[in-house]
Amino acid sequence: MTRRLLFMLSPILIMLSSLFFGATIYSQPLLNHHFAFGSISFPKEQIISFEEASDLFKTDKAIFIDSRTSSEFVKGHIPGALNLCNDHKKNLKTITHFLPENYTIVLYCDDENCNANSQIAKVLFEAGVKNIKVFPKGWTEWKNQNMPIEQVKP
Secondary structure: OHHHHHHHHHHHHHHHHHHHHOOOOOOOOOOEEOOOOOOOOOOHHHEOOHHHHHHHHHOOOEEEEEOOOHHHHHHOEOOOOEEEOHHHHHHHHHHHHHOOOOOEEEEEOOOOOOOHHHHHHHHHHHOOOOOEEEEOOHHHHHHHOOOOOEOOOO
16 A cells, blocks of 8 residues: 555655755655754664564555665665655745655665664654654665665666
8 A cells, every 4th residue: 555655645745845845856656855964862662673564564554664875775674764865954834834744754775884764753853743663773784684676777
């Protein structure tokens, strides 16, 4: 359901991203953004394990947001994930209006050493997005567990 919803919304998101953000548009229906702010900590209940992230993915109950750089995202990401980009951080609150309220937002980066996912969580929360989870082991553990991946084709 989430992937279908994102697929249906993708033309609108792509149009808005190009109008408001000047985002690079790839041949796949993806919105390309990445953010990096300062080091931020979050309550334990917002931190999820690989098992929890995997369950949310398999049951299609979450929207995954990849906070790595655009070049890393293009090489591989969790299928259906959006990539939030540092170049457009002052417009991040605009995108929150297009995130469905009834889904969990799962933010991930490369691994525990990357702070971008928790930094984006703070901005999203301040913009009114409430159901935010952070998957700290992120992309590295996702790949190590042989989970599905997706790449952007030029």
